Amino acid sequence: MLSRILRRLGWAAVVLWGTTVITFLIVHAVPADPVRVYAGANADAETIERIRAEMGFDDPLIVQYGRYIGNLLRGDLGTSLVTGERVLDALLARFPVTLSLALTAVCLWMLMSVPLGVLTAKYRGRAIDRTVLIVSLVAISLPVFWLARMLQYYLAYQTGLFPVGGWAGWTHIILPSATLALVITGYYARLVHTNMVEVLNADYVRVARAKGIPEYVVLFKHGLRNAVIPVITVLGLDMAALMGGVVFTENVFALPGLGVLALQSVFNLDVPMIMGVVLFSATMVVCANIVVDFVYMWIDPRVEGM
Structure with missing residues (x-):
């Protein structure tokens, strides 16, 4: 029984990790720019780049993913770009x-x-x-x-x-x-x-x-x-x-x-x-x-x- 429980939990961890990888890649493969949407239609290029740097979207994808996983392990899923809600x-x-x-x-x-x-x-x-x-x-x-x-x-x-x-x-x-x-x-x-x-x-x-x-x-x-x-x-x-x-x-x-x-x-x-x-x-x-x-x-x- 114990071995079966551990095996199921191990597969669950693998599935959830795979979910984060696939979702992360799909979200960042979308041609639309979330920073531009967040900044608004009237924002100039300088403002957009400043916000991008503040949010960390200008970092390499591997760095962004590592930061996301680190926060996830601490129970932090981030903050909404739209509402500011956790x-x-x-x-x-x-x-x-x-x-x-x-x-x-x-x-x-x-x-x-x-x-x-x-x-x-x-x-x-x-x-x-x-x-x-x-x-x-x-x-x-x-x-x-x-x-x-x-x-x-x-x-x-x-x-x-x-x-x-x-x-x-x-x-x-x-x-x-x-x-x-x-x-x-x-x-x-x-x-x-x-x-x-x-x-x-x-x-x-x-x-x-x-x-x-x-x-x-x-x-x-x-x-x-x-x-x-x-x-x-x-x-x-x-x-x-x-x-x-x-x-x-x-x-x-x-x-x-x-x-x-x-x-x-x-x-x-x-x-x-x-x-x-x-x-x-x-x-x-x-x-x-x-x-x-x-x-x-x-x-x-x-x-x-x-």
Whole structure:
């Protein structure tokens, strides 16, 4: 167990370091000049060069990166070029919104996809199976931003059932999380369906049925417990895709989370904030994968010895 934990932490450190390198190179490869944006359109060349020197943007890239890593190891992610706010403070202030949205979306799509997958596996080839398959394919093909706009228009603007946007209570999280959940539920429902069909055809399930064990026990104790293991693995891999969906969803529903902060920092060429948002998001994905890994070991203890 200890060796597995250390190995996972080591890979996490490598992934996060790689994230800083790639993000740093991409940000500095952009042809736009963040110093000129910061100085304003009316700033003369002398003022721009003075600000560039003060910020350290005139140093070689290796020096700038070394300074960034040194500050990072001290817990200093820098200061926003636009607002003057400490990057870490801005991230921590918006983190609860993004975390609430992501966790609610995951809970919703698991609560919808698992029963649908079990149901369609139980009645494979029947009308309900074909109906769920068609709906799943449609849901998977829907762009997140389009679905968000449709739900916002029909369930908020037209009916007033939910808030149009903003962040003032638990009702504001329903439509954004439903948007993310609906797009991903179809895929997970088919994944659970495929695994359940394979498990239900296994010999030990046939033996359980032959012994007269109730069907619901066969489905949920013998079938679902084994069928859900691959789903847990895919869930960890999909955390990065979830964060991408969060960016669009938060901006459509005007949620003050990391997604809105990410787009604002990109539009404003706020280099320290861009670096901070990407690293913080990568840390969330890495932590989620570590949690999923331990959940996997809890469900299937055989993994611990691998």
